[in-house]
Amino acid sequence: MRSSRMHELAISRALIRQVEGIAGERHAERVIRIVVRIGPLSGVEPALLRNAWSLACAGTCAADAELVVEDSPVRVRCLECGAESEVPSNRLLCGSCGRWRTQVLTGDELLLIRVELEKKHPSSNHPATTSGIRNLERVSDHV
Amino acid sequence: MCDTCGCTITEANEHLVRHGGILQHTHQGTESVLLLRSLLSENDQVATHNRQHFDARGVLAINLMSSPGAGKTSLLERTIDELGGRLRIGVIEGDLATENDARRIRAKGIPAVQITTGSACHLDAHMIHSALHELELDGLDLLFIENVGNLVCPASFDLGQHLNVTLLSVPEGDDKPQKYPVMFRTADLLAITKCDLLEYLPEFDPGRAEASLRAVGSAAPVLRLSSRPGAAIEPWCAWVAEQLETYRRRLSDGQTLRPVVAPDAEQLHASV
Numbered sequence: 001m002r003s004s005r006m007h008e009l010a011i012s013r014a015l016i017r018q019v020e021g022i023a024g025e026r027h028a029e030r031v032i033r034i035v036v037r038i039g040p041l042s043g044v045e046p047a048l049l050r051n052a053w054s055l056a057c058a059g060t061c062a063a064d065a066e067l068v069v070e071d072s073p074v075r076v077r078c079l080e081c082g083a084e085s086e087v088p089s090n091r092l093l094c095g096s097c098g099r100w101r102t103q104v105l106t107g108d109e110l111l112l113i114r115v116e117l118e119k120k121h122p123s124s125n126h127p128a129t130t131s132g133i134r135n136l137e138r139v140s141d142h143v
Numbered sequence: 144m145c146d147t148c149g150c151t152i153t154e155a156n157e158h159l160v161r162h163g164g165i166l167q168h169t170h171q172g173t174e175s176v177l178l179l180r181s182l183l184s185e186n187d188q189v190a191t192h193n194r195q196h197f198d199a200r201g202v203l204a205i206n207l208m209s210s211p212g213a214g215k216t217s218l219l220e221r222t223i224d225e226l227g228g229r230l231r232i233g234v235i236e237g238d239l240a241t242e243n244d245a246r247r248i249r250a251k252g253i254p255a256v257q258i259t260t261g262s263a264c265h266l267d268a269h270m271i272h273s274a275l276h277e278l279e280l281d282g283l284d285l286l287f288i289e290n291v292g293n294l295v296c297p298a299s300f301d302l303g304q305h306l307n308v309t310l311l312s313v314p315e316g317d318d319k320p321q322k323y324p325v326m327f328r329t330a331d332l333l334a335i336t337k338c339d340l341l342e343y344l345p346e347f348d349p350g351r352a353e354a355s356l357r358a359v360g361s362a363a364p365v366l367r368l369s370s371r372p373g374a375a376i377e378p379w380c381a382w383v384a385e386q387l388e389t390y391r392r393r394l395s396d397g398q399t400l401r402p403v404v405a406p407d408a409e410q411l412h413a414s415v
Contacts (some may be wrong), residue, residue, distance in 0.1 A: 113178060
């Protein structure tokens with residue numbers, strides 16, 4: 001179960017284990033949304049992750065969850081001139097002076113950012129309404 | 144926006160979404176949980192555990208990565224011939240199928256555990272941990288982990304190794320680092336292998352291979368090697384011996400050694 005031909009499936013399975021753990025700890029009924037951030041230098045292809053995710057989440061509390069994949073541009077800081085620049089993932093040269101001694105600032109992330117859960121309601125068995133989810137989105141926009 | 148990782152959570156608003164923050168719960172029975180943790184945190188924990196196993200015994204673990212057929216096993220055989228007399232070496236072999244590589248290593252009198260991954264395209268920290276149960280680490284100086292031949296997937300998984308060595312063989316072409324930047328930027332050393340073929344394949348320019356490596360921001364040293372009998376692999380053996388010295392020195396200072404680019408480096412960005 002742990003691995004697959006596509007490492008995105010292995011990563012999806014790792015993600016579902018984390019999400020199930022979090023949902024369990026917090027006594028959530030189901031998972032509404034999962035936000036991940038994936039940079040091109042992480043070696044994970046978002047489209048393949050989405051495909052793999054649809055297999056990995058089946059039959060879990062996150063089966064209906066929306067998977068939001070945030071991208072992350074590759075940014076480097078030049079260790080020679082100090083300039084910061086956005087660069088292609090296979091050309092990590094300073095955009096200002098062109099030298100190669102650079103430090104990657106962003107673009108290598110493989111992060112689980114946030115999980116949105118629907119809680120078990122103590123007084124009723126009704127799940128949260130759609131308007132409630134919309135409200136949550138609005139709140140999140142301010143964050 | 145956060146300067147470190149580009150996320151929208153800042154010091155000013157972080158408390159709102161952290162545990163107990165007013166934006167964490169809504170009145171409609173939903174909860175938003177901020178995590179900022181590696182997707183592979185489970186793998187990374189096992190990798191850390193593996194590294195602790197190595198460090199407790201002073202065993203330097205080197206992960207060899209390349210495409211299939213670049214000469215990882217041949218390089219190991221030559222390394223054993225050259226260093227086996229003065230350093231105690233163990234090997235973990237990763238392949239989709241067959242015990243062939245482990246057999247080649249065992250034929251040299253060296254303990255080798257073969258991991259057959261089935262259809263899996265990479266080794267992960269759990270597989271290494273299982274293999275460690277079959278390998279006597281006590282008394283070893285060096286552990287080579289020969290990853291599954293693949294220039295894509297193995298780069299994303301920390302195994303607990305101290306160093307990554309990426310091999311690029313002459314027939315593959317000198318532009319591979321920029322074609323597979325994720326893999327090549329993780330290298331602590333680039334070994335250009337099968338250099339005995341350079342005279343037949345003048346289209347491969349080792350200088351261009353090095354330039355391609357620099358273009359992905361890597362400062363890793365580049366060695367030109369051939370594992371053919373009689374070909375000089377002293378620079379490689381010297382590098383390995385030097386790394387072992389550095390590692391042991393760091394251990395005596397209470398530190399360990401990590402690859403120049405660890406797959407979980409995103410943890411740095413998580414510290415908002």
